[in-house]
Amino acid sequence: MRSTLEIEGTWEEILANANEFSGRRVRLTLLEKGTSQETDLLKEINLGVLSDTWSEYHLLIAKRQAETLTEAEQQQLIAISDRLEVANVRRMQALIELANLRGQSLAEVMQELGIPESH
Template sequence: MSMTLQLVPELETKVRDAAKRDGIGPDVYVAKVLERHLHKQALIVSELEANLLAQINLGLSAQDWRRYYQLREKLEDETLQIDEHAELIRITDRIEIANAQRIEALIKLAALRRTTLDMLMDEFGLRPSANV
């Protein structure tokens, strides 16, 4: 592919000088600079995407989930003690906060990938649960 760029004179001079220092033509110099820049941008996006995926995957430990379900069962059986009720509320609050943070990360990731939240959730097999 061929491309013509219109540069302001000052920038053209800088490009020509830099290319001359590197011992290459201005067109090759510009192509190399653009390639480095685009590669760097791709790495930044990849790092951001990795961070968002890590946030999406954060959650309670298996032990906390077991305790949550034990307490829920006691609640349904009406055998939940007062201190256990407070514990259930604390765990439920942590679940809600984690889910809100997960949704926020999903929204950012959907925007980064230029897709909708629904499509991204489908891609990840995520659907709201009626249990929590």
């Protein structure tokens, strides 16, 4: 069993990969078989962002790209982005902890859970 987990890439690249699955629900097929700690980690990994939040985020991004974003909307976009970043960091931390707990690589755990590594 590994005591540490090696991850390739910069922190920004790891977070960029996290963004790829942040709006999706992760399959929790291992909940019944896992330990209490695994169950808690899987729940943390599965926490999603409400679809309304994603809709608002994408609308604001489109407005920013069209250069029609108001100051208030810009502040709203920043707030949503901050929440998404925090959620992604928590999810990556939980994935890393789960990989360590299982003695697997991060890539193996992500593959088992159906989370794409990168696009």
